Structures are given as C-alpha cells and as structure tokens.
Amino acid sequence: MQSSNEMILHNVRLPLMDENMFYKIIIQDGMYKRIEQQPGYATEVRALSIMDGKQVEVSEIDVEGRIILPSFVDIHTHMDKAFSLKDVPNESGTLQEAISNYSQKAHLFSKEEIKKRVYRSALQSLSFGTTHIRTHVNFELDVSQTLALEHLQAVLEVKSELSPYVSMQVVPMFSKMSGRTKREMEIIEEAIQLGVDGIGGAPHIFPDAEANIEKLFQLAIKYDKFIDLHVDENDNPAICTIEQLIEKTKQYGLQGRVTAGHLCSLAAMEQKKADQIMSSMAEQQINAITLPGANMYLQGRADRGVVRRGITRVKELVEYSVPVATASDNINDPFHPFGRGDMLQIGLLTAYAAHMASKTEILHVLKMITTIPGRMFGIDNHQVEPGAYANFVVFDTNDVYDMFGSSSPSRYIFTKGKWLTSTTESHSFGDRKLEDLWNGIKQSATIKL
Structure with a gap:
C-alpha cells in the first residue's frame, strides 16, 4: 500500500549507477526508500509523464527513460x-x-x-x-x-x-x-x-x-x-x-x-x-x-x-x-x-x-x-541510494553526451521533499514546413531508447 507522502518514479536512468539499466525509485518523507532495478522498460505503467506539467500533484510518475542525477x-x-x-x-x-x-x-x-x-x-x-x-x-x-x-x-x-x-x-x-x-x-x-x-x-x-x-x-x-x-x-x-x-x-x-x-x-x-x-x-x-x-x-x-x-x-x-x-x-x-x-x-x-x-x-x-x-x-550521502535525502535533477535526455551537447534545456528539480522548480525550453520555426519537420522529429524520438 502506497502512503500519502510516498512518490514512485518509473523508467529512470541512473548513469552513475548503471547507464544501461532502467530503475524504479521509491521516495518517502523526502528520502530514498528503495531503488529497484527494472527487468526492462516498463510499458504498462499507469502514471503521468513528467513532461505533462502535472508532476507536482501526483505521487507516481513515468520518467520515460530520462536521466536522473543527484542535484x-x-x-x-x-x-x-x-x-x-x-x-x-x-x-x-x-x-x-x-x-x-x-x-x-x-x-x-x-x-x-x-x-x-x-x-x-x-x-x-x-x-x-x-x-x-x-x-x-x-x-x-x-x-x-x-x-x-x-x-x-x-x-x-x-x-x-x-x-x-x-x-x-x-x-x-x-x-x-x-x-x-x-x-x-x-x-x-x-x-x-x-x-x-x-x-x-x-x-x-x-x-x-x-x-x-x-x-x-x-x-x-x-x-x-x-x-x-x-x-x-x-x-x-x-x-x-x-x-x-x-x-x-x-x-x-x-x-x-x-x-x-x-x-x-x-x-x-x-x-x-x-x-x-x-x-x-x-x-x-x-x-x-x-x-x-x-x-x-x-x-x-x-x-x-x-x-x-x-x-x-x-x-x-x-x-x-x-x-x-x-x-x-x-x-x-x-x-x-x-x-x-x-x-x-x-x-x-x-x-x-x-x-x-x-x-x-x-x-x-x-x-x-x-x-x-x-x-x-559535508553531505554524508549525496547519491541516489536508499537512506539518502532525495535531492535530484531529471534531465530531458537519455544520453550523457547529449546532456552536455544540448545542455539539457529541460530539467526538473526535486529537493527538500518537493518538486521545487523546472526549466524548460521550446523551439519553433517561422516556416511551416520546418515546424512540421521539427515536430515530427520530436514525436518520433523516443527518450527510452
């Protein structure tokens, strides 16, 4: 049974742990309770996407393969x-x-x-x-x-x-x-x-x-x-x-x-x-x-x-x-x-x-x-692991090279027991054809891969 102050993150990538795996993170009272390795990408998750703008209101989130790092x-x-x-x-x-x-x-x-x-x-x-x-x-x-x-x-x-x-x-x-x-x-x-x-x-x-x-x-x-x-x-x-x-x-x-x-x-x-x-x-x-x-x-x-x-x-x-x-x-x-x-x-x-x-x-x-x-x-354990305080950043990428190359314009910051801030960036083109091409590329790009 999930407690009211518990949050679950699905389909997380943790490159400082193992960049090839997906993880499920359970956070309770602002601390990591459990970090579970998933057998693969979980497709049947009934949770809101972190990209839908409502992540601050829900207790279960599909990170969709995005990278999480300690803050x-x-x-x-x-x-x-x-x-x-x-x-x-x-x-x-x-x-x-x-x-x-x-x-x-x-x-x-x-x-x-x-x-x-x-x-x-x-x-x-x-x-x-x-x-x-x-x-x-x-x-x-x-x-x-x-x-x-x-x-x-x-x-x-x-x-x-x-x-x-x-x-x-x-x-x-x-x-x-x-x-x-x-x-x-x-x-x-x-x-x-x-x-x-x-x-x-x-x-x-x-x-x-x-x-x-x-x-x-x-x-x-x-x-x-x-x-x-x-x-x-x-x-x-x-x-x-x-x-x-x-x-x-x-x-x-x-x-x-x-x-x-x-x-x-x-x-x-x-x-x-x-x-x-x-x-x-x-x-x-x-x-x-x-x-x-x-x-x-x-x-x-x-x-x-x-x-x-x-x-x-x-x-x-x-x-x-x-x-x-x-x-x-x-x-x-x-x-x-x-x-x-x-x-x-x-x-x-x-x-x-x-x-x-x-x-x-x-x-x-x-x-x-x-x-x-x-x-x-002086932080005893500034890592994503059980028993540590949950201070982390979600990056809108699944690859560390892309994270540096794009400066990961969209980020979501969780600290001190709450989603505190997010930084997002959007691109648009004045030319309709270029706009359609760009949107098509974005829709076909799958973060989890």
Whole structure:
C-alpha cells in the first residue's frame, strides 16, 4: 500500500549507477526508500509523464527513460560579486586588475545591493539544478570595518532566508593576516562568530604567504571551521604555497578539512615537483577544486604563441586519488564576465579544458559536479541510494553526451521533499514546413531508447 507522502518514479536512468539499466525509485518523507532495478522498460505503467506539467500533484510518475542525477553542488562561488561587471569592468582581463577594480568600488555597494546579487545568483543556480552552494565573500577590512561586516551579514541573511530551498555555506576571505592589529583581529573574530561556515583567503598573493596560512589555520582550529583557500592562482610555477598548505594540514592534523581552489601554478611546474605535490595532497586528504571558466579567462594573459589553458592538472590529480570538484567561481563580474550558474555548463568546460571526453571520464565529470563536491560540502550521502535525502535533477535526455551537447534545456528539480522548480525550453520555426519537420522529429524520438 502506497502512503500519502510516498512518490514512485518509473523508467529512470541512473548513469552513475548503471547507464544501461532502467530503475524504479521509491521516495518517502523526502528520502530514498528503495531503488529497484527494472527487468526492462516498463510499458504498462499507469502514471503521468513528467513532461505533462502535472508532476507536482501526483505521487507516481513515468520518467520515460530520462536521466536522473543527484542535484548539483557548486562548491566554489563568489555570490557577493555576481552580476557586478557593469559597475566594475576589467579592461585587461587580468586577475590583478579585477582585484584592484573591485576593491576600489567596494565602498559603493550597499548591503541591499549585495543581498540582491546573492538572491539572483542563488535562485538562478537553483533553476538549473544546484541545491547546495559554498560562496566565498570578500572581507574588505582595509576599505571599512563596518562595510566588511555589513557585506558578510548580507550574505548570511540571504543564506538564512533561502534555507528552506537552497543550502548555503559562507566562507569569508581574510587577507594580510600576519600584519593585522589587535583591533582588526577582533573584527575578524567577530565576523567568524556571526555564523560563517569556513575560513577562506588567498594567501599566495601576499609576500608573507606562510605567515598568513599559519594565522588562517589557527583561526580554523580555534573556531572549529574547515579551511577553503584560493591557492596559487598564478601562471608562475615559483608560486607554490600549496606546499605550505600540505605542511600545515599535516602539522595540525586537519586531514579532510582543507580545500585548495584553483592550483593554477601546479600546471606550470616541472613534472617531478608536481608529482610530489599531488602525492602529498592525496596523503593529507586535501581537496582540490578547479575553476575552468575564470581560470581560462584570467590566466595565460602574458603568454605568446602557445597560451596556457590556466586550469590545474585535473586528470593527474584524479589519478593520484585527490578528490577534485569543479565549480562556477564567478558570474558576470570582473573576474569572469560569462557564466550563468549552470553546473552542467561548468562540467562541459571541464571536459573540454581537461580533455575528459571518454565515457568513463564524462561520468567522472558528472561526479565532479554532484557527489564529489557533495562530500566536500559535508553531505554524508549525496547519491541516489536508499537512506539518502532525495535531492535530484531529471534531465530531458537519455544520453550523457547529449546532456552536455544540448545542455539539457529541460530539467526538473526535486529537493527538500518537493518538486521545487523546472526549466524548460521550446523551439519553433517561422516556416511551416520546418515546424512540421521539427515536430515530427520530436514525436518520433523516443527518450527510452
């Protein structure tokens, strides 16, 4: 007997489990109760199609062979800066100008403006299937102590207000730690006690990087927070603060609680040194995050002839068993003028830039935007399996290559016990003959095959 709070999905494809099989999924109280392998495509299902627009009202749905993935986890964003490009341009396209221009304009941005940016980026990301977001937040202490706290509070307020729909982690970026006065350190500790989730920063851009890293680790230990740093976002192979991060992780026993984003200079290092670093990262259980959009845009600006891609050694890190996720980083701001908060788009960029296009590699890219960052976020089991929370996306395709190729324009998002949003797209032609041809192709195309 089916309970009133139970939902059944038929004819589901789960490529991260077995892409050749069909599954029946039973969800109860917002959690996966059972995942059953079907002997084949069930043709006698008495359930509404997910495409008929009434799926939010029914308890039994025929997915018709479409792909379901765990919902997306965007593990590295900057929501406070999103959609600021018009106010903060970047003519050179360099990281240095982006940092400088934003800092110079920071005093002009009100708390309400910051909140609007975070709302927009969070909801836009949710519409594409992202249910968990970790955002880094500028802490402009050198501009104004009041402004630094206000901007952070703005993000924390949106986190609280959107908590019934999106799970957010907030990580302030603390800078110049070794030279802070006693009063400035009090402000930083006050910020941490507002309810942030982790300790962030970009120590590699300062000359005393090692001292900065030490201070950040001390704060993380004192307040029991994870560490998520921007690390070696530079073309220069001599910039290698990842070594200090490895050393501090070992010294303080923080294995599994330290994340290194970017790691661009790792790609420029000679092979022997890079191998040693990647091996040590795996040994100390340091997470890695690649940010292909921003890194390809910002890095290699001084190169001539062969221009470096900018991203880190993704495939090699995976081979060394370092957990590697990919994330959106920046959206429509001086650090990255493009992007839209769509993790499928970020997965496609990763596949291109990291040369990950075999079937096995494509499936791993899907894990890099779902299950792998889910573990970094702290979700015990962000997978489609019994006992896990049912946070998933239904894609209007039955093939992972088509999913990337078409960016799967139609998606249906289920999270926190309900169908939350859907994104659909339709095509039409002004010419009647073309319209008839197109509609005929659509009708003859069978999702289940």
